[in-house]
Every structure is written in C-alpha cells, then in structure tokens.
Amino acid sequence: MGKLSLRFQWNNFMKYRFLLKEIxxxxxxxxxxxxxxxxxxTLLQPLLFTLVLSFVFSILFNRSDVxxxxxxxxxxxxxxxxxxxTDxxxxxxxxxRQNAGIIKKVYVPRYIYxxxxxxxxxxxxxxxxxxxxGFIIYYDVCKGFTFGLHLRVLYAIVPIVILFVFSMGVGLLLASISVFFKDTDFIYDVLCNLLFYLSPIIYSPDDVMKGRASADLLLKILRLNPLYGIIQMFRNVVFYSPGLMETVKENGKNVLSEVAVMPFFYSERQLLYTAGLAVVVMALGAFVFYKQQDKFILHL
Amino acid sequence: MNEPAIRLDKVSMRFNLNRERVDNIKEYFIKFMRHQLHYNEFWALRDVSFTVQKGERLGVMGLNGAGKSTLLKVIAGVMKPTHGIMEINGNIAPLIELGAGFDMNYSGGENIYLYGATLGFSRKQIKEIWKEIVDFSGLKDFIDVPVKNYSSGMRARLGFAIACMVEPDILILDEVLSVGDAPFKKKSEAKIMELFDRGVTVIFVSHSMEQVEKLCNKAILLEKGQVVASGYTDSVCEEYKRRMQEQKK
Incomplete structure (x- = not known):
C-alpha cells in the first residue's frame, strides 16, 4: 500500500474522493x-466580527477610511x-488526532482528513x-472603475488560490507535527495571534511606515509574511480606484504614490513571492506528511 | 477461485517502545540533548508468511500478545510493516469496534454515507443500499437522530449493518459476533453466514477455539509474532491444544 508510484496514488485518491466529499x-x-x-x-459571523473591530477602530481610534x-x-x-x-x-x-478512531481501524489515506x-x-x-x-455594492466602491466587474473577479481569484494552496501546505505540516507533539496546538495559537498583527488587517502598511526612520527594513520584514502580500493583492483588486495610494520608494525616500500596477492590480514581485512560497510550503507539507504518516498510528 | 485474496510474504513489524512516553517538545529536546532517547526494540511480527485464497476463512489464533491485533492492523492497511510484502485483492471491511468511524453529531442516516465512504464506496453506491442498511439495523425510527443519542448497542448495530451490506470482498472479524440483543444477534449471524456462502474472504481473530472451528476452514497459530502452525482448522487447533498443555506443565 505504500507504493510511491504516482499512478497508484492517483487511483487511491480517486477511490477515496467520495470520502473527501463526505467530509x-x-x-x-x-x-x-x-x-x-x-x-x-456563515454570513453573520464575519459580519459581526468585522463590526466589532470596526467599532473599536472607528470610534475609539477615530479611523474612518484607509x-x-x-x-x-x-x-x-x-x-x-x-x-x-487560521481556521x-x-x-x-x-x-x-480527531479521527484517530478511524485511522487506527480502517485504511484511509490519512491526508484526506x-x-x-x-x-x-x-x-x-x-x-x-x-x-x-454586499458591502461592496452598498458602499459603491467600484464607482469610477474602468474595468468590468468580471475582470476584477478574475483577478481576485489569484490571491485566493495562492492562499488556499498555502493554507493546505501549512495544514498538512501542522497535522503531521501535532500528532507527535501536542504542544503544537498551543504554540500555533500564539503564532496566529502574532500573525494577525503582522498582517495588514487592522492597519494599513502606510500608517506604520509614516515618519519612521527604519521604514524600509520594517517593510521588508513585514513582506516576508506571505499573508501580507496575499491580503494586499486581494484588497487591491477589490478596491483599486485611481485614487488608491501605496508607499513606494523613490530616490531613496518613501513617498505615497498612486498604485501603478494597472492592469495587474498587484506587482509581479508580490505575485511571484507569495505564489512561490505557497508552492514551496505545499510541497514541504505534502513531503513531511507523506514521510511521517506511517508513524502516526504509533502516536495516536 | 484460485486467486489469492491476501498474500503476506515475510512480513515483520517492529515497534520501538519508548521506556518513557515523550510527547512534548521540551522533553524530547532535553532527552535528545542528553542522548536519553532509548528505545526497546520489540518485534510484534516476525517473518509472517501465508496466503488466503478467495473465499477462504482464516482463523488467527494465539495468546494475548502473540501479535494477532498487529497482524489485523497490517492486513487492514492501517500499519505499514517494517519488512515484507503484502498483497491484498479486494475491498476490506473491518468489523472491529463497530461505529468507530461515526461522527457523533451527524444523524444515523448521514453516518451511513460517511462510513460507507470511509470504506471506499461512493455516495451513489451507498444510496442503492441505504434502505437495506436502515432496515437491517432496525433503526428506522431513529435514523434522523444524531448518533450521540444512540445507545452503544444501536451504534454497533448500525456499524454492523453498514459493514455487511456494502458486501466487502474481505471481512475482518475480531470477536464481535455478539452485537445487540438476541434477535439482532441471530439476524447478524444469519447475515454473516450468507456472506460466507457468497464466498467472502474472512479473517477471524479469536482466543476461542470453538468459534474458530465453527467459522473457519483454515487457521494459523501465532506465538511471539511468529507463525508456529498453519493449515486446516482442526490440525492447527490440535497444535494449539498441545502447546497449551505443554505450557501448563
């Protein structure tokens, strides 16, 4: 059953794709x-969460727009x-670990879970x-936008796909580690918290860079986080309008300028970095999971 | 019918028994640095070879710790043997700890699809026999109730019904022939006999010689992970008796 051949793996996947669907x-x-x-x-939860954050920042910190x-x-x-x-x-x-009962009794490709x-x-x-x-329509963000909506949707798919691949890779990696070390759960919770603040969710990168001597370095570090790029890319697609600004380096100085990436919404570097990292993490996750899966049962 | 359903060739299974359980990173790291990660090697199976032809019913006997459960896990594909080759032809349905694959919050009816898929069957295939499964389990009135509200007997009945109704090629039995109350027990025995008549291949694990003699036509005897006797049931049972006598002396 542990044959490496791709054909075997594919046939096996096809057999258990129903299980994937059922799960x-x-x-x-x-x-x-x-x-x-x-x-x-499904709709209400993100809405309410956003309202809470929005309340905190728009009322307590007096923030109305980015x-x-x-x-x-x-x-x-x-x-x-x-x-x-994170979810x-x-x-x-x-x-x-949740499906240990089945994994210990019946053969199922473990990665299905x-x-x-x-x-x-x-x-x-x-x-x-x-x-x-709904909110985009309500706020009429697309106003003054020259591209058709369909094209925007098409561009929005790219960061979503990258995020999906990246999440899958991280998920596989974490799953294989956490079987051996239950500490992973707790550590990862903390890491997610950190990641939340390292991603431009509640702030805009421009805020952080403003009037900072070491802005260059900080920006570079922040950009290492793939979620940074993915979120930025997605947001650019959704909100791009001629007035949107981004910090750009010009003659050694950081200046605000219009996003000049039309018609791609995102810079090639951002795209290549996040997509490349997602693929690498996915490959790593799959590799580690594949190598470790036979030992899972001894630790479950 | 001369095609092997299961073929094991010199299958060995080694476990590294930690003297102490190490399951957090700190402990692991400390032990690693101090070179304290010692393992005791333990061979649960050593060079186990046998072939089960299609339609044969193999009884696996042996005392506690002889390697029966490990062997079952290897055959079920749950454990990968350390050495050796194993070939399986056909779909396996284990009748071990019935209901292990259920989701407690899911209703009985939905769990049929989930468990069916776990055994490798499509939703369409399950749909065709869904009603049969429900009827057989006798849980018609409870089929929309979440499984967490089932009694353990009800769960076992549903698990049994699914594993039998999907008509597997290979059935793994682990002394679970006593499911549910007397009428259901009778029904389930009849169903198993029906599967036998249709030529399902069976692996049956038991301490009990009578049960093995009743159900199986072939048997193997395991001792300390090695096959010490194999062949027709009666001769293997003879050997088992002889060895038990010897041990008593």
Missing part, C-alpha cells in the same frame, strides 16, 4: 447545525482571508464572501 459535506453541514440561525451564521476605502470594508477584506487561513490550518492540524478540513473551511469562506460583495 466536506459533513463539516459544512455540522458547523451550524444546532444553532437556531443555521447557515446564516486611502479612501471605508474602514469597515478594509477590515473585512483582511479579516475574511486571515480567518480562512483551516487549525482544523487541519487537529483533524488527524487535513485536506477535507481545509476544503470545508474554504467552502464556508467562499460563502462568507457574499457579505463582502
């Missing part, structure tokens, strides 16, 4: 089953992507994007 179906259905509002929570984009919307974009990442990776991390959990979170994430679309 996605189950997770999506069960998530809100015992609540009165049911699936409405470069012309209503702060509520700005927040929502980042938060939706970020919570997809899916956390679920994937726990999935192998982390994969199924990332996929089901992805489904709820896609559903929750409806809220975002």
């Amino acid at each position: 996605v179906r189950k997770n999506v259905r069960l998530q809100y089953r015992e609540s009165v509002l049911g699936m409405v929570w 470069g012309g984009v209503p702060f509520l919307l700005y927040l929502m974009c980042g938060r939706l992507l970020f919570s997809f990442f 899916s990776t956390k679920r994937a991390m726990r999935s192998v 982390p994969m199924g959990n990332v996929l089901s979170t992805f489904v709820t994430f896609l559903l929750s994007l409806i809220v975002l679309v």
Whole structure:
C-alpha cells in the first residue's frame, strides 16, 4: 500500500474522493447545525466580527477610511482571508488526532482528513464572501472603475488560490507535527495571534511606515509574511480606484504614490513571492506528511 | 477461485517502545540533548508468511500478545510493516469496534454515507443500499437522530449493518459476533453466514477455539509474532491444544 508510484496514488485518491466529499459535506453541514440561525451564521459571523473591530477602530481610534476605502470594508477584506487561513490550518492540524478512531481501524489515506478540513473551511469562506460583495455594492466602491466587474473577479481569484494552496501546505505540516507533539496546538495559537498583527488587517502598511526612520527594513520584514502580500493583492483588486495610494520608494525616500500596477492590480514581485512560497510550503507539507504518516498510528 | 485474496510474504513489524512516553517538545529536546532517547526494540511480527485464497476463512489464533491485533492492523492497511510484502485483492471491511468511524453529531442516516465512504464506496453506491442498511439495523425510527443519542448497542448495530451490506470482498472479524440483543444477534449471524456462502474472504481473530472451528476452514497459530502452525482448522487447533498443555506443565 505504500507504493510511491504516482499512478497508484492517483487511483487511491480517486477511490477515496467520495470520502473527501463526505467530509466536506459533513463539516459544512455540522458547523451550524444546532444553532437556531443555521447557515446564516456563515454570513453573520464575519459580519459581526468585522463590526466589532470596526467599532473599536472607528470610534475609539477615530479611523474612518484607509486611502479612501471605508474602514469597515478594509477590515473585512483582511479579516475574511486571515480567518480562512487560521481556521483551516487549525482544523487541519487537529483533524488527524480527531479521527484517530478511524485511522487506527480502517485504511484511509490519512491526508484526506487535513485536506477535507481545509476544503470545508474554504467552502464556508467562499460563502462568507457574499457579505463582502454586499458591502461592496452598498458602499459603491467600484464607482469610477474602468474595468468590468468580471475582470476584477478574475483577478481576485489569484490571491485566493495562492492562499488556499498555502493554507493546505501549512495544514498538512501542522497535522503531521501535532500528532507527535501536542504542544503544537498551543504554540500555533500564539503564532496566529502574532500573525494577525503582522498582517495588514487592522492597519494599513502606510500608517506604520509614516515618519519612521527604519521604514524600509520594517517593510521588508513585514513582506516576508506571505499573508501580507496575499491580503494586499486581494484588497487591491477589490478596491483599486485611481485614487488608491501605496508607499513606494523613490530616490531613496518613501513617498505615497498612486498604485501603478494597472492592469495587474498587484506587482509581479508580490505575485511571484507569495505564489512561490505557497508552492514551496505545499510541497514541504505534502513531503513531511507523506514521510511521517506511517508513524502516526504509533502516536495516536 | 484460485486467486489469492491476501498474500503476506515475510512480513515483520517492529515497534520501538519508548521506556518513557515523550510527547512534548521540551522533553524530547532535553532527552535528545542528553542522548536519553532509548528505545526497546520489540518485534510484534516476525517473518509472517501465508496466503488466503478467495473465499477462504482464516482463523488467527494465539495468546494475548502473540501479535494477532498487529497482524489485523497490517492486513487492514492501517500499519505499514517494517519488512515484507503484502498483497491484498479486494475491498476490506473491518468489523472491529463497530461505529468507530461515526461522527457523533451527524444523524444515523448521514453516518451511513460517511462510513460507507470511509470504506471506499461512493455516495451513489451507498444510496442503492441505504434502505437495506436502515432496515437491517432496525433503526428506522431513529435514523434522523444524531448518533450521540444512540445507545452503544444501536451504534454497533448500525456499524454492523453498514459493514455487511456494502458486501466487502474481505471481512475482518475480531470477536464481535455478539452485537445487540438476541434477535439482532441471530439476524447478524444469519447475515454473516450468507456472506460466507457468497464466498467472502474472512479473517477471524479469536482466543476461542470453538468459534474458530465453527467459522473457519483454515487457521494459523501465532506465538511471539511468529507463525508456529498453519493449515486446516482442526490440525492447527490440535497444535494449539498441545502447546497449551505443554505450557501448563
């Protein structure tokens, strides 16, 4: 059963793809089953969370917009992507241990469980994007935008796909580590918290850079976080309007200038870095998981 | 019918038994630095070879710790042997700890699809036999109730019904022939006999010689992870008795 051949792996996957579907179906259905509002929570939860953050920042910190984009919307974009990442990776991390009962009794390709959990979170994430679309229409952000909406949607898919691949890789990696060390759960919780503040969700990178001597270095460090690029890319697609500004280096100085990446919405460097890293992390996750999976049963 | 359903060739399984359990990074790191990560080697199976033809029913006997459960896990594909080659032809359904694959918050009816998929069957395939499974389990009135509200007997009945109704090629039995109350027990025995008649391959693990003699036509005897006797049930049982006598002396 441990044959390396791709053909065997593919046939095996095809046999168990039904299980993958059932797991996605189950997770999506069960998530809100015992609540009165049911699936409405898929929309309501991100909305309420965003409202809380938005309340904190617009009322307590007096923030109304980021470069012309209503702060509520700005927040929502980042938060939706970020919570997809943390939810899916956390679920994937726990999935192998949660399904220990089956894994110890019946042969199933183990990766089905982390994969199924990332996929089901992805489904709820896609559903929750409806809220975002609603707000975009409400605030009429697309005003003055010359591209057709369909093209924008097309461009928005790219960061989402990158995020999906990245989350899958991190999920597989965490799942294989956490079987051996339960500490992973706690450490990862803390790391996610840190990551939240390292990603431009509640702030705009421009705020942080403003009037800072070492802004260059800081920006470089922040950009190492792939979520930074992914969120920025996604937001640029959603909000790009001729007035949107970004910090750009010009003659050794940081100056605000119009985003000059049209018609690509995101810079090639950002795209290549995040996509490349996602692929590398995915390959690493798959490799580690594949190498370790036969030992799982001894630790479950 | 001369095609092997299961073929094991010199299958060995080694465990590294930690003297102490190390399951957090700090401990692991400290022990690693102090070179204290010692393991005791333990061979649960040593060079186990046998072939089960399609339609044969193999009884696996042996005392506690002889390696029966490990062997089952290897055959089920759950554990990968340290050495050796294993070939399996067909779909395996384990009748071990029935209901292990259920999601407690999911209703009984939905769990049929989930468990079916765990055994490698598509939703379409399960749909065709869904009603049969429900009827067999006798849980028609509870089928929309979450499994967490089932009694353990109800869970076992549903698990049994699914594992039998999907008509696997290879059935793994681990002394679980006593599921549910007397009427259900009778029904389940009849179902297993029906599967036998259809030529399902069976691996049956038991301490009990009577059960093995009743159900199986072939048997192997394990001792300390090695096959010490194999062949027709009666001769292996003879050997088992002889060895037990010897031990008593």
